[in-house]
Amino acid sequence: KKSEAWSALFSEPMSELVKRYTASVFFDKRLWQADIQGSLAHAEMLAAQGIIGASDLADIQRGMAQITSEIEAGTFQWQLDLEDVHLNIEARLTQLVGDAGKRLHTGRSRNDQVATDVRLWLRGETDLIIGLLTDLQRALVEVAERNVEVILPGFTHLQVAQPVSFAHHLLAYVEMFSRDAERFADVRRRTNRLPLGSAALAGTTYPLDRERVAKTLGMEGVCQNSLDGVSDRDFAIEFTAAASLCMVHISRLSEELILWMSQNFGFVKIADRFTTGSSIMPQKKNPDVPELARGKTGRVVGHLMGLITLMKGQPLAYNKDNQEDKEPLFDTVDTLKDTLRIFAEMVGGQVNPATGAKEGGITVNAAAMEAAANKGYATATDLADYLVKKGLPFRDAHETVAHAVKAATSHNCDLSELPLTVLQGFHPSIEKDVYGVLSLRGSLSARNTLGGTAPAQVREQIARHRTRLG
């Protein structure tokens, strides 16, 4: 077997420990489909170029079909001794079809082969992730649609700042996830280039038609430098960076859900199936899913650090270090996909097949949100703006309102609860219409500029997202 002695050159076999240390088959076997797809495209081109015979191609195709069904059926014998997915599949192919199997690797190295496989696999996963991001955005938009008029205290420094529409708050996350989707689409363009034909590092002596292989594989073009082709893992790092940022957005949303669910806020509930109880405290329902998502964000950011550090000391071209790109990349994809799926359902609910309606998304306690927005003088800025419209310079208005807030604080009441005569004591231009300005709804609908929280603006944004998301 190969790794016991690669060739006549080796005088001793590998120890069991070294075999285990160097083998990757137990994780890289997940690339099998991409590996076969790449091999078939390569073989088809070799035949078209007259490098292998038409009957060799037919044998390779037949063998690969057999291998595909064996892997799908779970009967394929993966062997640690054969090191990785590439050598396992090639060895089985040769066992099945003989010499044609041995001709497949003409003009190819595992170096350009693995780089191609990872790109093909990641391209497919990227498309799935973009789809999941669309689902999550839709879920957020649906919840937003029902909550345009629900008022939430907007915070800065986690101190009550100004009232905002709860829908507006959710749509902030839609913006983030829409940028994430754009980023993944952008990374996909650079992932979707073909390293095959770079061979080990310097290109090959056979008259390969690389453009043809790229076309067969649906790739946007070929890597233009063979040294770069085999050693470039930028796409993996970029992908993991995009995934990290996406997880950071998930993590911020998680943190808010956790806060909002705490007894001190009581703004929302998530369905019981996303929470767990306590083994000691009978009253507990803990937000485990958002907490884990916040925790898993650290794990994905860690993978980004791992990958970027993996590359920093490598001389050109391929080095075995690159085998270490797979586990962090695979785990990043798995973690992100699971997280996006679970969040789309946790936020938006699940379709009940009996009724066709979505059920079990987040439950909003509008009264608790509004009561919280009524604490903390959320409309103080509105009073300052009111005075500016009466002719005061903004800085003077700001100072005047600070006095009013101080008075209201000492009376333990809201600004809107101060009698008109008291308010007029702060400035004579204040009239009865001030109470509209001091109300949460008045404050909200006054912010009617593009991107603002006025219900009219929020409805326009919802319509835009609806069109964009289809």
Ligand code: ARG
């Ligand atoms: N399993 C290897 C990897 O993941 C495949 C390439 C091996 N190439 C080599 N020259 N040892 O990178």
